[in-house]
Amino acid sequence: MAHPQIAxxxxxxxxxxxxxxxxxxxxxxxxxxxxxxxxxEIHDEIxxxxxxxxxxxxxxxxxRGEEAPIRVIQGPKTRLQNTAVLTLDAVNNELFVVERDGxxxxxxxxxxxxxxxxILNPGVDLxxxxxxxxxxxxxLLILTGxxxxxxxxxxxxxxxxxxxxxxxxxxxGKVRPRAFIGGPKSGITNITRVxxxxxxxxxxxxxxxxxxxxxSEGAFVGVWSITDKGDVPPRWTIGGPKGTLKKPxxxxxxxxxxxxxxxxxxxxxxxxxxxxxxx
Amino acid sequence: MIEYSxxxxxxxxxxxxxxxxxxxxxxxxxxxxxxxxxxVRAQAAAESATPPAKRAPLRVIRxxxxxxxxxxxxxxxxxxxxxxxxxxxxxxxxxxxxxxRTAAMTEPKRVIGGLxxxxxxxxxxxxxxASGDIYSVNNDTVDKLVIFSRQAKGDVPPDRFLETxxxxxxxxxxxxxxxxxLTVQHDNAVVVYRKTASxxxxxxxxxxxxxxxxxxPHGIAIDTKNRxxxxxxxxxxxxxxxDPRLEGISSLQIKANWPLNEGAPGSGRILPPSITVYPLDAxGDAIPLRVIQGPKAQLNWPxxxxxxxxxxxLYVANDMSDAVLVFRETDGGDAAPLRALRGPKxxxxxxxxxxxxxxxxxxxxxxxxxxxxTVYPPxxxxxxxxxxxxxxxxxxxxxxxxxxxxxxxxxQKREEILVPN
Numbered sequence: 001m002a003h004p005q006i007a008x009x010x011x012x013x014x015x016x017x018x019x020x021x022x023x024x025x026x027x028x029x030x031x032x033x034x035x036x037x038x039x040x041e042i043h044d045e046i047x048x049x050x051x052x053x054x055x056x057x058x059x060x061x062x063x064r065g066e067e068a069p070i071r072v073i074q075g076p077k078t079r080l081q082n083t084a085v086l087t088l089d090a091v092n093n094e095l096f097v098v099e100r101d102g103x104x105x106x107x108x109x110x111x112x113x114x115x116x117x118x119i120l121n122p123g124v125d126l127x128x129x130x131x132x133x134x135x136x137x138x139x140l141l142i143l144t145g146x147x148x149x150x151x152x153x154x155x156x157x158x159x160x161x162x163x164x165x166x167x168x169x170x171x172x173g174k175v176r177p178r179a180f181i182g183g184p185k186s187g188i189t190n191i192t193r194v195x196x197x198x199x200x201x202x203x204x205x206x207x208x209x210x211x212x213x214x215x216s217e218g219a220f221v222g223v224w225s226i227t228d229k230g231d232v233p234p235r236w237t238i239g240g241p242k243g244t245l246k247k248p249x250x251x252x253x254x255x256x257x258x259x260x261x262x263x264x265x266x267x268x269x270x271x272x273x274x275x276x277x278x279x
Numbered sequence: 280m281i282e283y284s285x286x287x288x289x290x291x292x293x294x295x296x297x298x299x300x301x302x303x304x305x306x307x308x309x310x311x312x313x314x315x316x317x318x319v320r321a322q323a324a325a326e327s328a329t330p331p332a333k334r335a336p337l338r339v340i341r342x343x344x345x346x347x348x349x350x351x352x353x354x355x356x357x358x359x360x361x362x363x364x365x366x367x368x369x370x371x372x373x374x375x376x377x378x379x380r381t382a383a384m385t386e387p388k389r390v391i392g393g394l395x396x397x398x399x400x401x402x403x404x405x406x407x408x409a410s411g412d413i414y415s416v417n418n419d420t421v422d423k424l425v426i427f428s429r430q431a432k433g434d435v436p437p438d439r440f441l442e443t444x445x446x447x448x449x450x451x452x453x454x455x456x457x458x459x460x461l462t463v464q465h466d467n468a469v470v471v472y473r474k475t476a477s478x479x480x481x482x483x484x485x486x487x488x489x490x491x492x493x494x495x496p497h498g499i500a501i502d503t504k505n506r507x508x509x510x511x512x513x514x515x516x517x518x519x520x521x522d523p524r525l526e527g528i529s530s531l532q533i534k535a536n537w538p539l540n541e542g543a544p545g546s547g548r549i550l551p552p553s554i555t556v557y558p559l560d561a562x563g564d565a566i567p568l569r570v571i572q573g574p575k576a577q578l579n580w581p582x583x584x585x586x587x588x589x590x591x592x593l594y595v596a597n598d599m600s601d602a603v604l605v606f607r608e609t610d611g612g613d614a615a616p617l618r619a620l621r622g623p624k625x626x627x628x629x630x631x632x633x634x635x636x637x638x639x640x641x642x643x644x645x646x647x648x649x650x651x652x653t654v655y656p657p658x659x660x661x662x663x664x665x666x667x668x669x670x671x672x673x674x675x676x677x678x679x680x681x682x683x684x685x686x687x688x689x690x691q692k693r694e695e696i697l698v699p700n
């Protein structure tokens with residue numbers, strides 16, 4: 001895309017609403033292809049990946065304009081490589097970055113050229129960078145990938161994102177997941193992002209349809225429980241299949257207003273759905 | 280977590296029947312109430328009564344209009360072509376079109392768009408001067424250069440396509456040698472193809488490596504008279520290496536002159552922006568002849584480039600300063616621009632595309648930030664109003680500049696939705 005930016009819109013914005021503020025410009029150190037963004041409500045900070053510079057940037061929560069990040073994780077010790085997908089655990093003060101061979105975990109306040117404090121090697125190819133979420137209430141880490149040992153598809157293909165992998169939050173090294181959710185009944189074909197709602201134990205995932213489709217009638221957001229295992233259908237779906245969503249990407253929750261916010265690549269839009277069932 | 284706890288207490292199961300009754304009751308109240316907030320709640324409740332899979336969104340943030348990221352002129356047929364990165368279209372206007380101030384917009388005379396076209400997030404465009412063929416560079420999500428004949432219209436497949444590395448941005452063509460140049464953002468590279476290449480054809484040359492100075496390359500311009508190539512760089516870079524997953528695969532199966540695309544872990548750097556200058560036939564890990572870089576140069580996310588070999592001038596669409604900067608072709612180091620076109624009268628906002636029409640003596644700018652293509656004399660400087668402007672949206676409609684929103688977050692404190700590109 002022609003212009004990297006982080007745009008902020010009012011919760012009630014719709015249509016051609018003007019952004020309330022933007023973070024943009026050379027001084028921000030941003031680049032395009034931010035496949036993740038985390039807002040840390042406790043510390044009032046925004047965290048994004050910077051894939052071209054292999055970095056993680058943290059901004060003040062109120063940052064605007066050409067404002068520099070307050071912290072930058074970058075350098076040889078970091079082992080950052082693709083750096084497109086990350087999540088934040090603001091409760092336990094940790095930052096999780098998905099890389100091809102594993103998940104790098106940094107201290108939330110990390111800055112500069114620092115080594116990860118631990119690395120999870122799930123034994124599946126994560127290079128497609130589907131999604132990651134942390135449930136600090138149940139101490140779980142959710143990843144997207146193929147069932148370990150299933151050897152589905154080519155490395156980096158959508159087939160590598162055909163399930164949800166549930167780990168303990170602090171797992172490290174080569175560990176098998178506690179659970180794998182996937183299979184024909186699950187409807188999972190290509191997960192792009194994951195969220196969790198810890199109070200109710202939900203895993204919320206974007207199902208984006210087949211790789212190569214520019215838009216998919218099979219796209220939807222599905223909700224599973226952290227207790228689910230194997231080939232189980234979602235508890236709910238929203239936005240599809242054969243619904244509004246064409247290629248869902250980002251996911252965010254607004255518990256106060258009981259809504260789910262979804263960004264969609266094909267619609268090049270951000271959609272807000274009422275979803276009281278999950279809150 | 281505070282919010283989670285609050286919702287945990289209040290999140291009691293509610294049957295769909297109850298929700299339906301509540302929605303109906305609120306709707307009745309809302310119809311007679313003067314307060315819009317009640318109506319909004321009624322809408323939310325009504326939507327909640329619909330099964331989630333069929334539920335319409337409460338709100339959609341979406342730019343409804345064409346956001347123009349690059350521009351080129353068909354000099355033979357007097358048409359101007361823009362890439363619409365927002366609605367995934369190629370839009371064609373009469374070259375002399377000029378949107379009246381009172382008009383909402385100018386309707387394009389021709390639109391190419393739809394799923395069959397394989398267009399998404401295109402950032403570069405080139406017009407074949409002889410045939411009028413339109414070359415449109417898909418920057419993201421579709422790793423193909425798509426080529427349409429001048430007759431193409433609507434949702435039609437491209438007449439030709441070329442598989443490219445991921446993240447191509449700028450395009451330039453050497454008509455004499457029939458060579459086509461593309462910048463590659465993700466791989467910090469320039470790939471050169473035969474102009475007639477199609478399908479899986481391999482590039483004939485590759486410029487890539489740590490010495491090239493390529494760093495998130497965007498626009499490209501070539502000077503065939505003085506045999507020079509110019510590339511605009513945003514500055515982010517990391518070292519590339521062979522993909523270890525390709526070990527053991529026969530070299531015959533690996534495309535020639537294909538950029539290395541595996542990042543060396545921990546090698547990332549974020550450098551100041553630059554314009555790098557090379558011999559036109561540069562390849563391999565070639566060192567640039569010179570580099571424009573530094574505070575006097577005023578570069579801030581430089582994007583599209585155009586060159587005037589006769590005047591020896593280089594035009595830079597400088598996205599973040601709402602300006603077009605003009606340098607001498609021979610400039611290097613921390614050179615100040617010769618002149619800058621910038622100011623409220625210019626109508627330039629987040630320019631990402633620039634085209635120099637030597638035949639008619641006009642400079643075209645695509646302003647991604649305000650839905651416009653504007654035209655100036657090539658020597659215009661300062662706060663100069665455009666000769667003409669083509670607007671693709673009402674003047675008051677903001678251009679959201681959302682591009683492949685791969686993620687989203689919610690800022691509970693400010694009640695804001697955060698959307699990165």
